[in-house]
Amino acid sequence: MISKDIDVAVIGSGPAGLAAAINAKEAGAENVTILERAEQPGGLLHQCVHNGYGLTYFNEDLTGPEYARRFIEKAMDLRVDIELESMVIDLSPDKELVCSSKYGLKKLQPRAIVLAMGCRERTRQQILIPGFNPSGIMTAGTAQRYVTCEGYIPGKEVVILGSGDVGMIMARRLTLEGVKVKAVVEILPYIGGLIRNEVQCLGDFNIPVYLSHTVTNIHGQQRIEGVSVSKVNKNFEPIEGTEFRIDCDLLLTSVGLIPENELSLKAGVKIDPVTGGPIVNENMESNVSGIFAGGNVVHVNDLVDNVSLESQISGTRAAEYALGKTLPSVRRINLKAGENIRYVVPQTIDVGKDVTIYMRVREPREKVRLGIGSIYSENLRVVKPSEMLKAKITLEQLREIKGEVSEIEVSCVKRG
Amino acid sequence: MTKKIEIRCIKCPLGCLAEIAIHDENNVLDVANTQCKDGKGYVIAEFKSPVRVLTATVLTKSGSSKLLPVKTNRPIHKTRLLDCMDFISKVRVGPPIRMGQVIVSNILNLGADLVSTDELKN
Numbered sequence: 001m002i003s004k005d006i007d008v009a010v011i012g013s014g015p016a017g018l019a020a021a022i023n024a025k026e027a028g029a030e031n032v033t034i035l036e037r038a039e040q041p042g043g044l045l046h047q048c049v050h051n052g053y054g055l056t057y058f059n060e061d062l063t064g065p066e067y068a069r070r071f072i073e074k075a076m077d078l079r080v081d082i083e084l085e086s087m088v089i090d091l092s093p094d095k096e097l098v099c100s101s102k103y104g105l106k107k108l109q110p111r112a113i114v115l116a117m118g119c120r121e122r123t124r125q126q127i128l129i130p131g132f133n134p135s136g137i138m139t140a141g142t143a144q145r146y147v148t149c150e151g152y153i154p155g156k157e158v159v160i161l162g163s164g165d166v167g168m169i170m171a172r173r174l175t176l177e178g179v180k181v182k183a184v185v186e187i188l189p190y191i192g193g194l195i196r197n198e199v200q201c202l203g204d205f206n207i208p209v210y211l212s213h214t215v216t217n218i219h220g221q222q223r224i225e226g227v228s229v230s231k232v233n234k235n236f237e238p239i240e241g242t243e244f245r246i247d248c249d250l251l252l253t254s255v256g257l258i259p260e261n262e263l264s265l266k267a268g269v270k271i272d273p274v275t276g277g278p279i280v281n282e283n284m285e286s287n288v289s290g291i292f293a294g295g296n297v298v299h300v301n302d303l304v305d306n307v308s309l310e311s312q313i314s315g316t317r318a319a320e321y322a323l324g325k326t327l328p329s330v331r332r333i334n335l336k337a338g339e340n341i342r343y344v345v346p347q348t349i350d351v352g353k354d355v356t357i358y359m360r361v362r363e364p365r366e367k368v369r370l371g372i373g374s375i376y377s378e379n380l381r382v383v384k385p386s387e388m389l390k391a392k393i394t395l396e397q398l399r400e401i402k403g404e405v406s407e408i409e410v411s412c413v414k415r416g
Numbered sequence: 417m418t419k420k421i422e423i424r425c426i427k428c429p430l431g432c433l434a435e436i437a438i439h440d441e442n443n444v445l446d447v448a449n450t451q452c453k454d455g456k457g458y459v460i461a462e463f464k465s466p467v468r469v470l471t472a473t474v475l476t477k478s479g480s481s482k483l484l485p486v487k488t489n490r491p492i493h494k495t496r497l498l499d500c501m502d503f504i505s506k507v508r509v510g511p512p513i514r515m516g517q518v519i520v521s522n523i524l525n526l527g528a529d530l531v532s533t534d535e536l537k538n
Contacts, residue, residue, distance in 0.1 A: 049487075063471055148483065149483060151482045178501075195428075196426040204466075366430075382428070387429040
């Protein structure tokens, strides 16, 4: 039997899923269900015990668990049905879900779906480091779970490959827990994560940082005993003769996050090859009618606050869809990533609705002008790939787009 | 004696490397190389008293999870973070604990309480 009485089903109860479900309820959807595979709602926020969350959303400095708790409580107050230990294992284009739960397999066919599965860490296997495959190599997020949830310290001397935020957060966490952080090795000529993490996680503890370097060999057969590190040239190729060894019993990788879209693909959702997430419109709706998406499943964010804000839109629009209240589209405009823009989300917008668009640049630049066609212009002191750009476009600005235009370009170039 | 020290500003992605001229160890004479007022303010505050909120976990004796996440309810001086961690490593707690509950009051006489940032159920 297929259960068909759900208005909006949300897959995942991390910050994206919770925000989407709350807004779906508030927009009038009666039956809103979150399907969560873990034993508790909140997703990754539980292991992110550090602060820095909520600065823009709540104007408060919260830790991950505190940020999660606010949304969990609100969802529970609104009677969102949170089904734990329920893993969605199949999703079809006509929105039929198969869910594995404590009570066996369940089939649901909600009126609308919000994809909120978040992202996964890129692993060592995906970046092809030569050498042996001993124990003691894991992603920074795995180590974070060990240290902050399981109470297990996975090594005594650590090298961290990659300077993404999770890697830097773990450099500080492990230092505080008494582990010697011997090096953070970054292939790019600049740090990959936020500046405040660079200062407060690495700088505060004088952790050695090797920019334009990478790990070129892994030593040890049973357990990792050390890594070789080499300087790289402009093409990121190791420079011969620059190799040196650092002894360690733990190597953490913090080398990027990838939106988790296996289910989306099963449903026929089209994926943007740059973001790795669904191509969405201003409603955060994918190409499959009634399937919406929000948060890191769409594109990897640097701040949870933005995940919440973006997912609220998916929740609201999914509820409107389920209730048959979706506003008709006026005219579609594609947003094209132009000079020094890596991607734009949403990829298409409608001239009939104001919209917030999120962008990432390709490379760091100073004194730039962010331009969206001829309708939006903003001068920025500095842009970096690690810091997402955000622009609010109003209805008045959208009205300036001429009738024959179907695509506008976003660019971020030097002023002058 | 006048000397110069460098502090990285974290107020925006620009991350200016500010140069502070100091006289007699702690009198700020001048801040150079910042590009905004906010940054200047941050850099002076960071020079006078670099403080951080410490977040950590404490072991539980029983209850719904092995660890309880905690934080200092006020920022503490960054040179005392590791001392606090030493102290925190000896703390054990048991359920029930609600979010925001004081776990250690006035930790190491630093003027901040260590409070729970999650709940611990039976």
